[in-house]
Amino acid sequence: DARVTQTPRHKVTEMGQEVTMRCQPILGHNTVFWYRQTMMQGLELLAYFRNRAPLDDSGMPKDRFSAEMPDATLATLKIQPSEPRDSAVYFCASRDGEQPQHFGDGTRLSIL
């Protein structure tokens, strides 16, 4: 089965450090989503892209977060500088057309 691949699966770093999370969407999927999951807020949409162009990043703190799609096979989410409140599980999802989203297994981020 085709899968969304996220790396790394786990990341522990100190506050102030840059964090980069990567996502390889399913081949052929033209829309990529980034979500953040925390106990308090649940699943929140951070940003999403269609055909590599950002469509909505209103859920993302602009001062420290950035999301890009350098090419159709790679999406990145960066945090600089990181803060303890950024600790969460970050999910990437992709879809083709109007089909449902397929999720990766997430990156579990801990900022000390």
Place this chain on the structure above:
Amino acid sequence: AQSVTQPDIHITVSEGASLELRCNYSYGATPYLFWYVQSPGQGLQLLLKYFSGDTLVQGIKGFEAEFKRSQSSFNLRKPSVHWSDAAEYFCAVGRRPGYALNFGKGTSLLVTP
């Protein structure tokens, strides 16, 4: 704006018993509704979806859900729960099939022997 409410944070059922997980949504137009399941350390897996047509939809793993417009609900059901069904269940709504989703806070299902 769309929103989703899952009233039950935790539910415990005995193996073999029936299950119903509640989901209520708030959206002015025709909603596109989904149920996802998340096992520990895993991503979300789609159980079923409702876009239009028959209001009773069948999904994977023996799950079904019924869309009731008058009650703004999309409850998930299973006639007989298996221990492997223990997981977190999320209801989600989108304003169009391929758009971003609003998720409920989830219901954690515990299955006892």
